[in-house]
Amino acid sequence: MQKAMRGTRLTLGRHIVAEMYGCDRRYLSDPQLMEELLIEAARKAELTIVASKTHNFIPGVTSLVIVGESHLAIHTWPEYGYAALDVFVCGSKDPWKAYNVVYEKLKPERVKVTELKRGVITVPRKSRDTTDNIVIREPIIPSSHSG
Amino acid sequence: MQKAMRGTRLTLGRHIVAEMYGCDRRYLSDPQLMEELLIEAARKAELTIVASKTHNFIPGVTSLVIVGESHLAIHTWPEYGYAALDVFVCGSKDPWKAYNVVYEKLKPERVKVTELKRGVITVPRKSRDTTDNIVIREPIIPSSHSG
Numbered sequence: 556m557q558k559a560m561r562g563t564r565l566t567l568g569r570h571i572v573a574e575m576y577g578c579d580r581r582y583l584s585d586p587q588l589m590e591e592l593l594i595e596a597a598r599k600a601e602l603t604i605v606a607s608k609t610h611n612f613i614p615g616v617t618s619l620v621i622v623g624e625s626h627l628a629i630h631t632w633p634e635y636g637y638a639a640l641d642v643f644v645c646g647s648k649d650p651w652k653a654y655n656v657v658y659e660k661l662k663p664e665r666v667k668v669t670e671l672k673r674g675v676i677t678v679p680r681k682s683r684d685t686t687d688n689i690v691i692r693e694p695i696i697p698s699s700h701s702g
Numbered sequence: 703m704q705k706a707m708r709g710t711r712l713t714l715g716r717h718i719v720a721e722m723y724g725c726d727r728r729y730l731s732d733p734q735l736m737e738e739l740l741i742e743a744a745r746k747a748e749l750t751i752v753a754s755k756t757h758n759f760i761p762g763v764t765s766l767v768i769v770g771e772s773h774l775a776i777h778t779w780p781e782y783g784y785a786a787l788d789v790f791v792c793g794s795k796d797p798w799k800a801y802n803v804v805y806e807k808l809k810p811e812r813v814k815v816t817e818l819k820r821g822v823i824t825v826p827r828k829s830r831d832t833t834d835n836i837v838i839r840e841p842i843i844p845s846s847h848s849g
Contacts, residue, residue: 574820574821606755610768621764623759625764637821639772639820641790645777673721673777674786676782676784678782
């Protein structure tokens with residue numbers, strides 16, 4: 556019996572989903588601080604910052620940063636001391652470097668954090684590469700801009 | 703023995719994480735179509751559109767829409783026929799209405815989709831409300847704009 560050739564399994568992206576409870580509330584209602592924090596996080600993870608959008612709600616903040624490697628997003632509920640952080644990164648960069656920046660600044664008393672694999676695909680096997688490689692798609696160059 | 707009063711458990715947001723494989727590739731590399739699709743999805747779910755950002759990469763598209771109820775994000779890899787969709791919605795709106803719009807247009811051959819609860823908090827019990835209520839924070843009014 557011969558095993559079927561299944562190809563090489565690749566993971567296109569890594570997505571950290573973080574629930575941060577008991578955060579430093581001074582940050583959670585300040586849109587400028589939150590945007591600066593996400594941008595700092597993207598820089599520390601050596602991501603390519605493409606655009607950012609931040610909105611201040613009553614109460615709370617939404618901040619999104621598009622990076623060449625996907626996106627970072629944070630939504631805050633200062634009234635509950637809670638922040639929802641997403642760091643979605645494709646390529647070889649490490650999303651945990653960005654997560655750590657936010658963690659260290661918001662100082663949550665409790666976190667629930669998960670890393671999801673995004674885009675697990677199988678491509679024809681070309682070499683002896685092991686499975687579960689991370690696809691490296693770099694450099695990723697913005698070629699146009701709308702919206 | 704009396705059970706400790708634990709308060710009422712509330713869920714602030716619902717987050718659909720969708721892996722769409724075998725999508726209609728005409729869409730996946732067209733930034734305008736992708737942005738229009740996300741905006742249509744937000745509208746169908748009766749979300750309050752605040753801002754959108756779309757970028758065209760080589761190859762692929764990133765499109766993000768900030769809504770009053772959180773955000774929608776899509777990243778595409780047309781070379782693999784794959785799209786990563788996130789629909790994060792707080793309040794009483796239904797994220798599946800937005801998901802369905804994208805699903806119907808991209809026609810993926812295979813999907814892996816999960817709904818995550820975001821921000822599960824416990825507040826002092828005030829009434830006989832059952833647990834796992836969705837917090838309704840509406841209307842959410844943008845009060846400033848930066849970025």
